[in-house]
Amino acid sequence: MPTKRKPNAKEQRKALHDKEAKMKELEAKLASVQAANENKRGTSPTEQVQIAEKIKKARTNKNRKSTGSDQDDDPLMETKEMIAKAIDDPVFAVIKFFKGDCSRDKLAAHVLLYGKPNHGMSQMERDDWYREFSRCCGAELNRHQSGVQTAIKREMQAIHKATAPHKMVSVAKWEKYLKRDLDATDEDDCKLFEACYNQILTKATGATERWNASRRGYFCLYNGDPPNKKGEFDYCITPETEAHALLALKGNWNRWHAQCQTTDKCPSYKQKTLHIWPAEEVIQASGTIKERLCRERRNLDKLTVTPEG
Numbered sequence: 001m002p003t004k005r006k007p008n009a010k011e012q013r014k015a016l017h018d019k020e021a022k023m024k025e026l027e028a029k030l031a032s033v034q035a036a037n038e039n040k041r042g043t044s045p046t047e048q049v050q051i052a053e054k055i056k057k058a059r060t061n062k063n064r065k066s067t068g069s070d071q072d073d074d075p076l077m078e079t080k081e082m083i084a085k086a087i088d089d090p091v092f093a094v095i096k097f098f099k100g101d102c103s104r105d106k107l108a109a110h111v112l113l114y115g116k117p118n119h120g121m122s123q124m125e126r127d128d129w130y131r132e133f134s135r136c137c138g139a140e141l142n143r144h145q146s147g148v149q150t151a152i153k154r155e156m157q158a159i160h161k162a163t164a165p166h167k168m169v170s171v172a173k174w175e176k177y178l179k180r181d182l183d184a185t186d187e188d189d190c191k192l193f194e195a196c197y198n199q200i201l202t203k204a205t206g207a208t209e210r211w212n213a214s215r216r217g218y219f220c221l222y223n224g225d226p227p228n229k230k231g232e233f234d235y236c237i238t239p240e241t242e243a244h245a246l247l248a249l250k251g252n253w254n255r256w257h258a259q260c261q262t263t264d265k266c267p268s269y270k271q272k273t274l275h276i277w278p279a280e281e282v283i284q285a286s287g288t289i290k291e292r293l294c295r296e297r298r299n300l301d302k303l304t305v306t307p308e309g
Contacts, residue, residue: 009132012075086115089207096244108134151203160260168257171250204245
């Protein structure tokens with residue numbers, strides 16, 4: 001028997017539109033029934049309970065639809081899951097950023113190629129797929145990249161805590177690692193390489209299967225690949241992954257360093273990120289309020305020096 005053809009993007013949009021129209025029609029019928037029963041005298045308690053259950057069910061379905069929580073009824077859910085899975089591995093191994101429509105279409109082409117290798121689409125159908133899902137691919141890449149940066153930050157915090165006294169590894173040392181300008185007889189350089197080899201790059205890949213404990217123990221960093229390697233994506237650690245890890249470290253080093261210092265000084269405090277630096281008057285007013293509260297709580301007069309911080 002011939003295999004059933006999967007609907008394309010245009011057919012999926014039409015099915016979704018028809019489903020929304022049908023839902024609106026059912027809601028209108030339910031509203032009319034509700035109005036008729038409200039005006040009807042002598043409605044039994046059983047009928048009132050049944051009507052209330054129908055109204056509650058309709059409202060619940062409507063809320064799920066508006067918030068997007070009813071994923072089972074989304075005809076595009078299968079495609080979205082395919083996009084997310086393809087970007088996590090292997091597309092993220094070589095594509096880290098996109099800029100403009102051209103690079104986003106290139107990203108969508110890679111997702112379609114590695115997410116559905118046997119799609120059987122013509123050139124016109126592929127172009128239609130790119131127009132429909134290229135923005136979804138871009139949004140998914142940004143989401144995944146944000147998660148990778150967060151994972152790298154946590155490893156940097158762990159490295160910071162492991163040093164005594166606590167110290168953040170400088171960007172210059174990470175650049176020495178990237179250039180392989182390390183001294184095997186230097187203990188600090190060996191610890192730096194080990195931290196990057198076992199911690200930073202493990203998170204920078206964005207996929208646990210690419211550089212887990214089993215592969216780190218048997219493959220070389222620069223050319224390690226699975227036995228069935230077929231293309232550039234199959235390298236465990238691609239040059240793009242190492243470069244992206246250093247770029248994340250360099251771009252976020254000042255912010256992460258400040259967060260680690262704040263955690264060391266005030267471990268029980270909750271940190272809040274400021275995207276816009278407050279004005280000088282606001283900082284001065286905040287310091288004045290803190291000083292007044294400190295004096296009130298400790299019964300200090302104006303001539304007594306307040307403690308540091």
